[in-house]
Every structure is written in structure tokens, then in C-alpha cells.
């Protein structure tokens with residue numbers, strides 16, 4: 231079709247047809263999607279997105295946990311344009327560098343936890359995780375302890391979907407596909423207090439879960455364990471916030487047995503929890519961290535691994551190559567956008583805003599508007615991330631059975647009623663742009679309550 235200016239326009243049906251015929255979506259049942267037709271997202275501004283039918287939706291997920299500074303930031307567009315004109319691409323492999331990547335490495339080193347002052351670049355969180363896996367194992371080989379190769383992670387963790395990410399993650403649905411997985415990976419329980427603690431108090435349960443790491447290390451032998459990897463708060467697992475006792479005990483155990491502590495900051499990084507990193511919020515002292523998503527507010531793909539002194543000194547002490555890297559490691563345009571994104575975050579004092587102002591307000595409003603709803607069993611969260619457990623009976627803490635996907639029912643009501651919320655089984659999760667205002671938080675909570683009512687009407691007698 232042609233519009234008045236003789237340019238080709240596409241209807242929603244055109245887009246859906248091309249999509250159904252040729253596009254394989256991530257984490258999607260393509261058959262079911264093609265019967266229904268994908269929702270076509272057309273434009274975005276601030277914390278809102280519009281579909282091609284003109285429906286406006288409050289994006290309670292910041293895209294996919296990433297558009298931290300909100301949509302439509304002209305400064306980020308300008309940074310990309312300028313860098314594309316100056317130098318659209320050059321690699322960083324063969325003893326070359328460029329200003330944006332060098333500046334970004336310095337900038338990241340200045341905001342990461344103490345000692346993490348060498349930065350390796352990648353394009354996605356999954357690639358950053360692969361980098362961590364290879365780097366920590368390589369570290370122990372260089373230290374002449376090659377038998378220290380096992381990495382311990384957690385059930386229900388998400389560390390991306392490359393083979394290393396899938397293997398380190400704790401998602402059983404992923405493990406079944408594309409196996410065999412990477413060897414020498416072991417898992418321990420997750421610190422999911424509301425769902426799995428029984429009668430234990432939060433701090434008691436936090437200690438039990440952390441001590442599962444010690445038991446695992448003792449079973450395997452500390453001389454065989456390279457690292458422990460975990461997200462500060464599990465994101466894709468349903469926003470699981472560990473009890474306060476958990477991280478200090480994990481830290482103690484890693485120190486005691488000389489195990490590297492790798493922290494996956496792909497969701498928690500860049501202000502989400504009210505610190506630059508989740509490690510700041512939980513007072514974790516990691517040896518290595520991954521970051522992606524919020525690094526560029528999702529405007530371009532870029533990820534990084536910040537490497538602490540223990541590992542970087544080992545690497546730098548050896549006169550040899552680290553044989554690892556991606557064509558687009560430190561892509562100049564993505565680096566320029568990330569730099570501008572961090573500059574904007576600082577200029578707008580966004581981390582402080584999440585910590586002292588909008589984060590506490592969001593957590594308070596969620597509880598005051600939603601906690602007494604019959605479907606809501608528990609709300610947990612920190613800063614601008616939250617998970618809401620939907621239950622069949624909140625007094626007896628009875629969960630819905632597998633035959634009823636309450637999360638998907640709720641997610642569909644949200645989409646139909648102008649709110650984007652993600653469902654992780656029966657948990658609804660929220661991670662809105664960090665620039666959200668007080669009025670927008672109120673709107674989000676009211677919309678969520680309305681959608682919970684619609685969901686309740688659907689599931690009441692089931």
C-alpha cells in the first residue's frame with residue numbers, strides 16, 4: 231500500500247503475516263503465536279508504548295528489564311548519530327582501540343564496586359556470562375590449579391540462553407533442549423522464602439540456603455570449585471529477593487574456601503535496586519560481574535564484564551593471549567550510547583531517585599493498593615523491581631495448580647487494559663523505567679488492581 235507521500239505503509243495484518251511466515255521468536259511456541267498473530271508494537275515515549283492499533287500501554291517491564299532511562303531520549307539518538315558519522319565501526323582485537331570504548335571502560339570502572347577496574351565488552355548478557363565462565367576457569371589454570379573448574383549456580387537462576395548461559399542457569403525447560411550441557415556445573419537451592427521456606431523465619435531460611443553452598447563445596451572438594459555465580463535478586467526467576475542473612479553468609483563461604491564470587495548484574499545493574507549495582511545494595515564484594523540491559527538503556531546491544539583485581543592481576547601477569555572476544559566487543563556506536571546513558575543517569579541523579587524517592591514510593595504503593603487483594607499472596611521487591619505471588623488462597627498459602635495458568639490470564643488482562651506486566655508462572659513481575667513519576671506509579675498500581683480483579687473473576691471457581 232502507498233500513503234499520500236507515495237511511501238509504502240504496512241497494516242498490522244501485513245506485519246503479522248510477514249512475521250508469522252518468516253520470524254522465529256525467542257522463547258515462543260511459534261505454532262500458537264501464529265494462530266493468534268503477534269502484537270505489533272509501533273512506537274514509544276517516556277514509560278509508554280503504543281501498538282499498531284494505537285493502544286497505549288504503560289510499560290511496567292521497561293522493554294525487557296532494560297529501558298531504564300525511558301523511551302524517546304534524543305540525547306541517546308544524537309550520541310549514536312554522531313558516532314556513526316565519526317567512526318561507525320572498528321574492532322578492538324589487534325592492538326587497536328578508540329575513544330568511546332576507552333572512555334566507557336574508564337567510566338564503568340569508576341561506578342562498579344571497588345577493585346573491579348578492568349572491563350571486557352560483549353553484546354549481550356549471555357555473551358558476558360560466557361566470558362565469565364571462560365575467564366574464571368582460565369584464571370585457575372593460570373594459577374596452576376586446573377582442577378578448580380566447577381562452577382556452582384542456583385536452581386531457577388537465569389543467566390542467558392547461549393550454551394554456557396543455559397548450563398549455568400537453573401531453568402529445567404531450557405536444560406531439556408540442545409543438551410548435552412556444559413560440564414562441571416553444579417547447582418544449589420534458590421533463596422525463595424515465600425515459596426519454599428515452610429515455617430522458617432526469613433533470616434533462618436537465608437542462612438540455610440547460603441549454607442547449601444558450603445555443603446556443596448565440601449561434597450565436591452574446595453580444590454575442585456572455581457566459582458559461585460548468582461544474581462543479587464533473581465529476575466527472570468520471578469523477582470526473588472533473598473533474606474538479609476543470605477549474601478553476607480555467601481560472601482563468608484566464598485572467602486573461606488577460596489572460591490571466586492561472580493555476580494550477574496544484567497538486571498540489577500544500572501540503578502534498578504537503588505544502587506549502581508545490586509552488589510552495592512546488598513553489600514556484596516564480587517570478584518567479577520556481568521552487566522548488559524541498563525548499560526545502554528536497551529537503545530543498542532552492549533554488555534560488559536567488570537573484572538576484579540584477583541582475576542585481572544592473574545591475567546596481566548601472564549605474557550599470553552586470552553583467546554576470547556566478539557567482532558563487536560566494544561562497538562564504538564554502542565559504547566557512545568552507553569557513555570551518554572551513564573552521563574544522563576548522573577545528570578538526572580537517577581540512582582539516588584530510585585534509592586530515596588521513587589523506589590520506596592513504588593514499594594509502598596504496591597503494598598497499599600495490592601496487598602489486600604484476594605489473589606495476592608506476597609509482594610517482594612527492592613527499588614524499582616518487584617514480584618507479586620498470585621495464590622488461590624492467601625490465608626492457607628495455597629498456590630494454583632499447573633492446570634490453570636493464572637499468570638498468563640493476568641498478563642493478557644494487563645495487555646488488554648493498558649499495562650505491560652510479565653508473568654513468571656504464577657508470579658507477576660514489574661521492572662518499570664527508572665524515570666517513572668509518582669503519578670505514573672499510582673496509575674500502574676491502579677491498573678494492576680483492576681487487572682487482578684478481572685483475573686479473579688476468571689479463576690474464582692476454578
Ligand code: PXG
Pocket residue numbers: 294353354355356357359388389390391395461465466494495496497522523652
Ligand atoms: N543474566 C541475567 C540475570 C539476565 O536477566 C541474561 C543474563 C542474558 O542476557 P541477554 O542479553 O543475552 O538476553 C539475562 C537476560 C524474561 C527475560 O523473560 C529475561 C532476560 C532475557 C530475556 C527474557 O524475563 N534476561
